[in-house]
Amino acid sequence: MESAEVPHEECLTCVVPKGARDDTCKKFVFKNEDHTLGNALRFVISRYPEVTFCAYTIPHPAENEMVLQIQTTGINAEDVLVRGLQDLREICDITLKKFETARDEFRQQSS
Protein backbone atom coordinates (compact mmCIF):
# COMPACT_ATOMS: atom_id res chain seq x y z
CA MET A 1 0.00 0.00 0.00
CA GLU A 2 1.36 3.37 -0.95
CA SER A 3 1.31 6.34 1.38
CA ALA A 4 0.85 10.05 0.82
CA GLU A 5 4.28 11.15 1.86
CA VAL A 6 7.28 13.09 0.67
CA PRO A 7 9.73 11.73 -1.91
CA HIS A 8 12.06 9.08 -0.56
CA GLU A 9 15.39 10.87 -0.63
CA GLU A 10 14.30 13.34 2.04
CA CYS A 11 12.92 10.99 4.68
CA LEU A 12 16.02 10.02 6.67
CA THR A 13 19.25 11.83 7.49
CA CYS A 14 22.05 11.16 9.92
CA VAL A 15 23.60 13.75 12.21
CA VAL A 16 26.69 13.21 14.34
CA PRO A 17 26.14 15.06 17.62
CA LYS A 18 28.71 17.58 18.86
CA GLY A 19 31.43 15.94 20.91
CA ALA A 20 30.91 12.49 19.45
CA ARG A 21 34.33 10.99 18.72
CA ASP A 22 33.36 7.95 16.68
CA ASP A 23 30.33 6.39 15.05
CA THR A 24 29.03 4.78 18.23
CA CYS A 25 26.88 7.85 18.87
CA LYS A 26 24.55 9.17 16.23
CA LYS A 27 21.33 11.06 15.74
CA PHE A 28 18.88 10.16 13.01
CA VAL A 29 16.33 12.62 11.70
CA PHE A 30 13.13 10.99 10.44
CA LYS A 31 11.02 13.27 8.29
CA ASN A 32 7.24 13.04 8.59
CA GLU A 33 7.40 10.66 11.52
CA ASP A 34 6.12 11.06 15.07
CA HIS A 35 5.60 9.10 18.30
CA THR A 36 4.08 6.24 16.30
CA LEU A 37 7.42 5.12 14.92
CA GLY A 38 9.63 6.95 17.44
CA ASN A 39 8.40 5.27 20.60
CA ALA A 40 8.12 1.80 19.08
CA LEU A 41 11.65 2.03 17.67
CA ARG A 42 13.00 3.38 20.95
CA PHE A 43 11.44 0.42 22.75
CA VAL A 44 13.04 -2.13 20.44
CA ILE A 45 16.50 -0.54 20.35
CA SER A 46 16.81 0.36 24.02
CA ARG A 47 16.79 -3.29 25.04
CA TYR A 48 19.83 -4.33 23.02
CA PRO A 49 22.72 -5.19 25.38
CA GLU A 50 25.14 -3.17 23.20
CA VAL A 51 23.07 -0.01 23.50
CA THR A 52 23.86 2.35 26.37
CA PHE A 53 21.38 5.04 25.45
CA CYS A 54 18.45 5.36 23.07
CA ALA A 55 15.82 8.08 23.08
CA TYR A 56 13.68 10.02 20.66
CA THR A 57 12.40 13.56 20.56
CA ILE A 58 10.14 15.72 18.44
CA PRO A 59 12.14 18.97 18.62
CA HIS A 60 9.28 21.25 17.58
CA PRO A 61 5.58 20.41 17.19
CA ALA A 62 5.30 22.54 14.06
CA GLU A 63 8.07 20.65 12.28
CA ASN A 64 7.19 17.19 11.03
CA GLU A 65 10.31 15.42 12.16
CA MET A 66 11.41 13.01 14.82
CA VAL A 67 15.00 12.67 16.08
CA LEU A 68 16.30 9.38 17.41
CA GLN A 69 19.62 9.22 19.21
CA ILE A 70 21.54 5.98 19.67
CA GLN A 71 24.69 5.44 21.74
CA THR A 72 26.42 2.07 21.86
CA THR A 73 29.24 0.40 23.75
CA GLY A 74 31.31 0.05 20.58
CA ILE A 75 29.43 -0.97 17.48
CA ASN A 76 28.26 1.41 14.78
CA ALA A 77 25.01 3.18 15.70
CA GLU A 78 23.76 2.83 12.13
CA ASP A 79 23.94 -0.96 12.36
CA VAL A 80 21.88 -0.78 15.53
CA LEU A 81 19.23 1.29 13.76
CA VAL A 82 19.07 -1.20 10.91
CA ARG A 83 18.69 -4.04 13.40
CA GLY A 84 16.00 -2.08 15.25
CA LEU A 85 14.01 -1.48 12.09
CA GLN A 86 14.33 -5.13 11.10
CA ASP A 87 13.16 -6.29 14.53
CA LEU A 88 10.21 -3.89 14.52
CA ARG A 89 9.28 -5.21 11.09
CA GLU A 90 9.46 -8.73 12.50
CA ILE A 91 7.23 -7.71 15.41
CA CYS A 92 4.68 -6.53 12.83
CA ASP A 93 4.91 -9.81 10.94
CA ILE A 94 4.49 -11.89 14.09
CA THR A 95 1.57 -9.75 15.24
CA LEU A 96 -0.06 -9.99 11.82
CA LYS A 97 0.24 -13.75 11.80
CA LYS A 98 -1.10 -14.12 15.32
CA PHE A 99 -3.95 -11.71 14.70
CA GLU A 100 -5.07 -13.50 11.55
CA THR A 101 -4.91 -16.87 13.32
CA ALA A 102 -6.94 -15.53 16.26
CA ARG A 103 -9.51 -14.00 13.93
CA ASP A 104 -9.94 -17.16 11.88
CA GLU A 105 -10.29 -19.22 15.05
CA PHE A 106 -12.97 -16.85 16.29
CA ARG A 107 -14.84 -17.07 12.99
CA GLN A 108 -14.73 -20.85 13.05
CA GLN A 109 -16.03 -21.01 16.59
CA SER A 110 -18.87 -18.56 16.02
CA SER A 111 -20.06 -20.07 12.74
Place this chain on the structure above:
Amino acid sequence: MDIQNQSRKKAQMNKEEVTDTNSTLYGRMSDFEEQWSLETYEKNSDIRVVKMNKTDMEFDFIGVDASVANSFRRILLSEVPSMALEKVGVYNNTSIIPDEVLAHRLGLIPLKADARQFSYRIPDRDAIETDTLFFELNVKCSWNPKRPKDSSDPDEMYINHKVYSKDIKWTPIGAQVDLHGPNDVGPLEPDILIAKLRPGHEISLKLEAVKGIGKDHAKFCPVATAFYRLLPEITLKRPIVDEQAERLQKCFSPGVISLDDKDGKKVARVQDARYDSCSRNVMRYDDLADAVQLSRIKDHFIFSIESSCGTEPDELFIEAIKVLRDKCRKFLAEMKKSDLMETK
Protein backbone atom coordinates in the same frame (compact mmCIF):
# COMPACT_ATOMS: atom_id res chain seq x y z
CA MET B 1 4.51 -14.30 43.23
CA ASP B 2 7.38 -12.39 44.80
CA ILE B 3 7.18 -8.63 45.20
CA GLN B 4 9.65 -7.88 42.44
CA ASN B 5 7.74 -9.99 39.94
CA GLN B 6 4.41 -8.57 41.02
CA SER B 7 5.54 -4.99 40.46
CA ARG B 8 6.83 -5.99 37.04
CA LYS B 9 3.57 -7.52 35.99
CA LYS B 10 0.97 -5.26 37.56
CA ALA B 11 0.30 -1.58 38.15
CA GLN B 12 -1.32 -0.99 41.54
CA MET B 13 -4.29 1.33 41.90
CA ASN B 14 -4.19 2.72 45.41
CA LYS B 15 -6.42 5.27 47.05
CA GLU B 16 -4.57 8.39 46.02
CA GLU B 17 -1.94 7.14 43.59
CA VAL B 18 -1.12 4.61 40.95
CA THR B 19 2.16 2.79 41.46
CA ASP B 20 4.43 0.44 39.46
CA THR B 21 3.30 2.05 36.24
CA ASN B 22 6.60 1.84 34.37
CA SER B 23 6.85 -0.44 31.38
CA THR B 24 8.15 -3.84 32.41
CA LEU B 25 9.76 -4.60 29.11
CA TYR B 26 11.74 -1.40 29.06
CA GLY B 27 15.49 -1.25 29.45
CA ARG B 28 17.75 -4.05 30.56
CA MET B 29 16.29 -4.39 34.04
CA SER B 30 15.05 -7.91 33.49
CA ASP B 31 17.79 -9.67 35.42
CA PHE B 32 15.32 -12.04 36.97
CA GLU B 33 13.50 -12.98 33.81
CA GLU B 34 14.50 -13.87 30.31
CA GLN B 35 15.55 -10.91 28.19
CA TRP B 36 13.03 -9.47 25.75
CA SER B 37 13.76 -10.61 22.22
CA LEU B 38 11.89 -11.48 19.08
CA GLU B 39 11.87 -15.12 20.12
CA THR B 40 10.34 -14.38 23.51
CA TYR B 41 7.84 -12.08 21.84
CA GLU B 42 6.80 -14.80 19.43
CA LYS B 43 6.57 -17.26 22.31
CA ASN B 44 4.86 -15.11 24.93
CA SER B 45 2.62 -12.75 23.00
CA ASP B 46 -0.94 -13.77 22.36
CA ILE B 47 -4.00 -12.38 20.61
CA ARG B 48 -7.52 -13.55 21.45
CA VAL B 49 -10.58 -12.20 19.71
CA VAL B 50 -13.39 -11.68 22.21
CA LYS B 51 -16.06 -10.01 20.11
CA MET B 52 -16.31 -9.28 16.41
CA ASN B 53 -18.98 -8.17 13.98
CA LYS B 54 -19.20 -5.93 10.92
CA THR B 55 -18.50 -2.71 12.82
CA ASP B 56 -17.06 -3.52 16.24
CA MET B 57 -14.43 -5.76 17.61
CA GLU B 58 -12.70 -6.39 20.90
CA PHE B 59 -9.60 -8.46 21.31
CA ASP B 60 -6.98 -9.17 23.92
CA PHE B 61 -3.45 -8.23 22.95
CA ILE B 62 -1.19 -9.88 25.50
CA GLY B 63 2.55 -9.80 26.11
CA VAL B 64 3.30 -6.63 24.19
CA ASP B 65 4.80 -3.32 25.29
CA ALA B 66 2.63 -0.22 25.50
CA SER B 67 4.78 1.53 22.90
CA VAL B 68 3.94 -1.05 20.24
CA ALA B 69 0.25 -1.32 21.18
CA ASN B 70 0.06 2.46 21.14
CA SER B 71 1.66 2.63 17.70
CA PHE B 72 -1.07 0.42 16.28
CA ARG B 73 -3.73 2.53 17.98
CA ARG B 74 -2.24 5.77 16.65
CA ILE B 75 -1.97 4.34 13.15
CA LEU B 76 -5.62 3.23 13.23
CA LEU B 77 -6.67 6.76 14.07
CA SER B 78 -4.42 8.74 11.79
CA GLU B 79 -2.71 6.66 9.14
CA VAL B 80 -5.06 3.96 7.87
CA PRO B 81 -6.68 5.43 4.75
CA SER B 82 -10.37 5.76 4.04
CA MET B 83 -12.58 7.61 1.56
CA ALA B 84 -14.33 10.92 2.26
CA LEU B 85 -15.95 13.72 0.31
CA GLU B 86 -13.28 16.22 -0.57
CA LYS B 87 -14.68 18.48 -3.29
CA VAL B 88 -18.17 19.94 -3.49
CA GLY B 89 -19.35 21.67 -6.64
CA VAL B 90 -22.30 23.88 -5.75
CA TYR B 91 -24.67 24.33 -8.70
CA ASN B 92 -27.42 25.71 -6.55
CA ASN B 93 -27.80 26.24 -2.84
CA THR B 94 -30.68 28.44 -1.79
CA SER B 95 -30.99 26.84 1.65
CA ILE B 96 -30.14 28.82 4.77
CA ILE B 97 -26.89 26.86 5.23
CA PRO B 98 -23.90 28.66 3.69
CA ASP B 99 -22.02 26.76 0.99
CA GLU B 100 -18.87 26.29 3.03
CA VAL B 101 -20.74 25.00 6.08
CA LEU B 102 -22.70 22.60 3.89
CA ALA B 103 -19.48 21.39 2.26
CA HIS B 104 -17.90 20.79 5.66
CA ARG B 105 -20.95 18.86 6.88
CA LEU B 106 -20.84 16.70 3.76
CA GLY B 107 -17.15 15.98 4.22
CA LEU B 108 -17.75 14.51 7.67
CA ILE B 109 -20.35 11.99 6.46
CA PRO B 110 -18.83 8.50 6.74
CA LEU B 111 -18.66 6.82 3.37
CA LYS B 112 -18.87 3.16 2.62
CA ALA B 113 -16.08 2.37 0.18
CA ASP B 114 -13.08 0.06 0.35
CA ALA B 115 -10.10 2.44 0.33
CA ARG B 116 -7.75 -0.46 -0.53
CA GLN B 117 -9.21 -0.51 -4.03
CA PHE B 118 -8.34 3.13 -4.65
CA SER B 119 -5.14 5.11 -5.01
CA TYR B 120 -4.37 8.60 -3.78
CA ARG B 121 -5.46 11.37 -6.10
CA ILE B 122 -2.49 13.10 -7.68
CA PRO B 123 -2.74 16.88 -7.22
CA ASP B 124 -3.52 18.93 -10.34
CA ARG B 125 -4.41 15.81 -12.27
CA ASP B 126 -7.87 14.92 -13.58
CA ALA B 127 -9.92 12.46 -11.56
CA ILE B 128 -9.86 8.89 -12.80
CA GLU B 129 -11.94 5.86 -11.92
CA THR B 130 -9.31 4.41 -9.58
CA ASP B 131 -8.94 7.46 -7.36
CA THR B 132 -12.24 9.34 -7.22
CA LEU B 133 -15.89 8.56 -6.54
CA PHE B 134 -18.53 10.96 -7.85
CA PHE B 135 -21.84 11.66 -6.18
CA GLU B 136 -24.77 13.96 -6.73
CA LEU B 137 -27.11 15.57 -4.26
CA ASN B 138 -30.22 17.13 -5.76
CA VAL B 139 -33.10 18.04 -3.45
CA LYS B 140 -35.82 20.60 -3.97
CA CYS B 141 -38.40 21.46 -1.34
CA SER B 142 -42.00 22.32 -2.20
CA TRP B 143 -45.39 22.74 -0.60
CA ASN B 144 -47.35 19.53 -0.15
CA PRO B 145 -50.49 19.99 -2.28
CA LYS B 146 -52.33 17.48 -0.09
CA ARG B 147 -51.48 19.18 3.20
CA PRO B 148 -54.32 19.37 5.71
CA LYS B 149 -55.69 22.84 6.32
CA ASP B 150 -54.38 24.58 9.44
CA SER B 151 -51.58 22.05 9.78
CA SER B 152 -48.41 23.29 11.41
CA ASP B 153 -46.44 20.05 11.14
CA PRO B 154 -43.52 20.49 8.68
CA ASP B 155 -43.72 16.81 7.74
CA GLU B 156 -47.28 17.34 6.48
CA MET B 157 -46.80 20.80 5.01
CA TYR B 158 -43.71 20.31 2.87
CA ILE B 159 -42.21 17.74 0.55
CA ASN B 160 -38.47 17.07 0.76
CA HIS B 161 -37.89 19.49 3.63
CA LYS B 162 -35.21 17.30 5.21
CA VAL B 163 -32.07 16.41 3.31
CA TYR B 164 -30.61 13.09 4.45
CA SER B 165 -27.40 11.30 3.62
CA LYS B 166 -29.46 8.73 1.68
CA ASP B 167 -30.24 11.46 -0.89
CA ILE B 168 -26.57 11.39 -1.94
CA LYS B 169 -26.54 9.36 -5.14
CA TRP B 170 -23.47 7.66 -6.53
CA THR B 171 -22.69 8.31 -10.19
CA PRO B 172 -20.12 5.69 -11.28
CA ILE B 173 -17.56 6.55 -13.94
CA GLY B 174 -15.61 4.24 -16.23
CA ALA B 175 -15.33 0.68 -14.97
CA GLN B 176 -16.53 1.55 -11.46
CA VAL B 177 -19.95 -0.03 -12.14
CA ASP B 178 -18.31 -3.40 -12.70
CA LEU B 179 -15.73 -3.09 -9.89
CA HIS B 180 -18.07 -2.03 -7.11
CA GLY B 181 -21.59 -3.24 -6.41
CA PRO B 182 -24.34 -0.66 -5.90
CA ASN B 183 -24.30 -1.44 -2.17
CA ASP B 184 -20.52 -1.20 -1.80
CA VAL B 185 -20.41 2.56 -2.32
CA GLY B 186 -22.41 5.34 -0.68
CA PRO B 187 -23.06 6.89 2.71
CA LEU B 188 -22.58 4.39 5.54
CA GLU B 189 -25.73 5.54 7.36
CA PRO B 190 -28.87 6.57 5.43
CA ASP B 191 -30.37 8.88 8.05
CA ILE B 192 -27.77 11.57 8.71
CA LEU B 193 -29.54 14.95 8.52
CA ILE B 194 -27.60 17.29 6.27
CA ALA B 195 -29.94 20.30 5.93
CA LYS B 196 -33.49 21.46 6.42
CA LEU B 197 -35.29 23.22 3.58
CA ARG B 198 -38.44 25.26 3.09
CA PRO B 199 -40.57 25.57 -0.10
CA GLY B 200 -38.54 27.15 -2.86
CA HIS B 201 -35.20 26.11 -1.35
CA GLU B 202 -33.02 23.89 -3.47
CA ILE B 203 -29.72 22.10 -3.08
CA SER B 204 -27.95 20.88 -6.20
CA LEU B 205 -24.41 19.60 -5.76
CA LYS B 206 -21.78 17.48 -7.43
CA LEU B 207 -19.50 15.72 -4.96
CA GLU B 208 -16.10 14.07 -5.25
CA ALA B 209 -14.77 11.58 -2.72
CA VAL B 210 -11.06 10.77 -2.52
CA LYS B 211 -8.77 8.58 -0.47
CA GLY B 212 -6.95 10.18 2.46
CA ILE B 213 -5.58 9.64 5.96
CA GLY B 214 -6.75 10.92 9.34
CA LYS B 215 -3.49 12.81 9.84
CA ASP B 216 -4.55 15.09 6.99
CA HIS B 217 -8.18 15.55 8.08
CA ALA B 218 -10.31 13.82 10.73
CA LYS B 219 -12.94 12.99 8.09
CA PHE B 220 -10.55 10.37 6.69
CA CYS B 221 -10.31 8.58 10.03
CA PRO B 222 -11.54 5.01 9.36
CA VAL B 223 -12.56 4.34 12.95
CA ALA B 224 -15.10 5.95 15.24
CA THR B 225 -12.95 4.88 18.17
CA ALA B 226 -9.88 2.74 18.55
CA PHE B 227 -8.64 2.41 22.09
CA TYR B 228 -7.21 -0.03 24.58
CA ARG B 229 -7.36 -0.45 28.32
CA LEU B 230 -5.40 -2.67 30.64
CA LEU B 231 -7.00 -5.76 32.14
CA PRO B 232 -8.13 -4.94 35.70
CA GLU B 233 -7.51 -7.34 38.54
CA ILE B 234 -9.29 -7.28 41.89
CA THR B 235 -8.02 -9.27 44.85
CA LEU B 236 -9.95 -9.59 48.10
CA LYS B 237 -7.45 -9.77 50.95
CA ARG B 238 -9.90 -11.04 53.56
CA PRO B 239 -13.43 -12.52 53.56
CA ILE B 240 -16.07 -9.82 53.20
CA VAL B 241 -19.58 -10.72 54.39
CA ASP B 242 -23.18 -9.48 54.60
CA GLU B 243 -23.62 -5.69 54.69
CA GLN B 244 -19.99 -5.07 53.77
CA ALA B 245 -20.26 -7.51 50.87
CA GLU B 246 -23.32 -5.76 49.48
CA ARG B 247 -21.61 -2.40 49.79
CA LEU B 248 -18.54 -3.82 48.09
CA GLN B 249 -20.66 -5.10 45.20
CA LYS B 250 -22.13 -1.63 44.64
CA CYS B 251 -18.64 -0.10 44.48
CA PHE B 252 -17.85 -1.95 41.25
CA SER B 253 -19.43 -2.24 37.81
CA PRO B 254 -22.36 -4.68 37.49
CA GLY B 255 -21.27 -8.32 37.26
CA VAL B 256 -17.83 -7.76 38.75
CA ILE B 257 -18.55 -8.86 42.33
CA SER B 258 -20.96 -11.68 43.07
CA LEU B 259 -22.39 -12.72 46.43
CA ASP B 260 -22.21 -16.38 47.41
CA ASP B 261 -24.39 -17.90 50.09
CA LYS B 262 -22.22 -19.64 52.65
CA ASP B 263 -23.72 -20.90 55.97
CA GLY B 264 -26.49 -18.29 55.72
CA LYS B 265 -23.99 -15.50 55.16
CA LYS B 266 -23.42 -13.52 52.00
CA VAL B 267 -19.78 -13.78 51.00
CA ALA B 268 -18.31 -11.50 48.33
CA ARG B 269 -16.40 -13.08 45.47
CA VAL B 270 -14.71 -11.54 42.44
CA GLN B 271 -16.66 -12.95 39.52
CA ASP B 272 -15.21 -11.11 36.55
CA ALA B 273 -12.92 -8.10 36.90
CA ARG B 274 -12.60 -7.62 33.14
CA TYR B 275 -15.38 -5.10 32.65
CA ASP B 276 -14.79 -3.13 35.84
CA SER B 277 -14.63 0.60 35.23
CA CYS B 278 -11.80 0.90 37.78
CA SER B 279 -13.57 3.74 39.52
CA ARG B 280 -11.87 3.02 42.86
CA ASN B 281 -15.15 3.89 44.60
CA VAL B 282 -14.36 1.23 47.17
CA MET B 283 -11.57 3.42 48.52
CA ARG B 284 -14.18 5.82 49.90
CA TYR B 285 -15.04 3.34 52.63
CA ASP B 286 -12.31 3.05 55.24
CA ASP B 287 -13.48 -0.38 56.37
CA LEU B 288 -13.35 -1.77 52.83
CA ALA B 289 -10.37 0.08 51.42
CA ASP B 290 -7.86 -2.15 53.20
CA ALA B 291 -9.63 -5.34 52.15
CA VAL B 292 -9.15 -5.02 48.41
CA GLN B 293 -6.16 -4.71 46.14
CA LEU B 294 -6.91 -3.15 42.75
CA SER B 295 -4.37 -3.58 39.99
CA ARG B 296 -3.99 -3.77 36.24
CA ILE B 297 -1.97 -6.23 34.17
CA LYS B 298 0.55 -4.06 32.39
CA ASP B 299 1.00 -6.14 29.27
CA HIS B 300 -2.60 -7.25 28.77
CA PHE B 301 -4.32 -4.80 26.44
CA ILE B 302 -8.05 -4.99 25.79
CA PHE B 303 -8.21 -3.45 22.35
CA SER B 304 -11.47 -2.06 20.99
CA ILE B 305 -12.00 -0.95 17.42
CA GLU B 306 -15.18 0.54 16.02
CA SER B 307 -15.14 0.90 12.25
CA SER B 308 -16.88 3.80 10.54
CA CYS B 309 -15.97 3.25 6.91
CA GLY B 310 -17.69 0.02 5.91
CA THR B 311 -14.47 -1.98 6.15
CA GLU B 312 -14.52 -4.63 8.88
CA PRO B 313 -12.55 -3.67 12.02
CA ASP B 314 -10.28 -6.72 11.77
CA GLU B 315 -9.28 -5.65 8.26
CA LEU B 316 -8.52 -2.18 9.61
CA PHE B 317 -6.20 -3.59 12.28
CA ILE B 318 -4.43 -5.67 9.66
CA GLU B 319 -3.99 -2.51 7.59
CA ALA B 320 -2.57 -0.75 10.66
CA ILE B 321 0.02 -3.49 11.16
CA LYS B 322 0.95 -3.23 7.50
CA VAL B 323 1.37 0.54 7.76
CA LEU B 324 3.92 0.15 10.58
CA ARG B 325 5.67 -2.63 8.68
CA ASP B 326 5.84 -0.47 5.57
CA LYS B 327 7.37 2.37 7.59
CA CYS B 328 10.15 0.01 8.70
CA ARG B 329 10.65 -1.20 5.15
CA LYS B 330 10.81 2.33 3.83
CA PHE B 331 13.55 3.36 6.26
CA LEU B 332 15.46 0.11 5.81
CA ALA B 333 15.54 0.77 2.08
CA GLU B 334 16.72 4.27 2.91
CA MET B 335 19.55 2.92 5.09
CA LYS B 336 20.73 0.72 2.25
CA LYS B 337 21.45 3.79 0.15
CA SER B 338 24.70 4.29 1.99
CA ASP B 339 25.61 7.44 0.10
CA LEU B 340 22.80 9.25 1.85
CA MET B 341 24.19 8.41 5.25
CA GLU B 342 27.48 10.08 4.36
CA THR B 343 25.84 13.52 4.38
CA LYS B 344 26.73 14.57 7.87
